Amino acid sequence: DQQVKQNSPSLSVQEGRISILNCDYTNSMFDYFLWYKKYPAEGPTFLISISSIKDKNEDGRFTVFLNKSAKHLSLHIVPSQPGDSAVYFCAASARFFGNEKLTFGTGTRLTIIP
């Protein structure tokens, strides 16, 4: 049972345009969401997070939006740059319920076209 789903395995975006990566979850107890970025032959690195008490969190070119009623979150990157080409993982945890284990999605490979 995949509790965190990233339905788009890949996405190609022109440099300078907006990249939108989507993530859906099924577990209502999830209350904290994170995005990780992974380059080949490296471990994932933390990008941005959002708590369920918010619906938006922004950090420079990266913004995460959370729609709790739809159990959906998205990562917006604008403007997209060639260095953004990587695999992006969405992850979730149920902190309030004492379960801090991260559940990951399957990832979306983002390719930025120069």
Place this chain on the structure above:
Amino acid sequence: NAGVTQTPKFHILKIGQSMTLQCTQDMNHNYMYWYRQDPGMGLKLIYYSVGAGITDKGEVPNGYNVSRSTTEDFPLRLELAAPSQTSVYFCATHKTTEAFFGQGTRLTVV
């Protein structure tokens, strides 16, 4: 500051052999995790530990064992390796809700 260090980076193992993947952290974090990543799949939790002396199973623990005798070290043991264990293995530590990952160990079982 090394963070999370995994060794080896690559290894080829024969079916039925055993080996230990090493993971060391210098961040003094209590939580440590072992994940595996298969092609086209997300990160699956194998085992985790909430502190020295305490370990627990994740989603896919079969064929693996762990120990946590110190805060710093969290080795993953494969007994009787099988081709299904061919994967990339990531060790991670945990601070609040942000996880810090090692660079991974690419293991091939032939």
